[in-house]
Amino acid sequence: MYGLSSQDSDYQREVTERLRLPFQMLSDPARSLAQALDLPTFTTGGLTLYKRLTLIIKDNVIEHVFYPVFPPDEHADQVLAWLSDNAHRP
Known part of the structure; x- marks a missing residue:
């Protein structure tokens, strides 16, 4: 199991540690997977994030x-x- 986010790897490491997630987070700041699979995203505060x-x-x-x-x-x-x-x- 993996988590995926458009935020950078440093942020993902911090989130994984802070929330004690039992799985790895994958960073996709270019949203390559979203583009390839037409995954839903939203924009807030100047950031485009995965739904x-x-x-x-x-x-x-x-x-x-x-x-x-x-x-x-x-x-x-x-x-x-x-x-x-x-x-x-x-």
């Missing part, structure tokens, strides 16, 4: 997209349920 979404990727294929993420406090359970329901897919 919250979850991609389930297996063997380099996007199997499922969760977007929009709502409600955010239930999203982890939604992802876990999807993974459980689809665990035996080839």
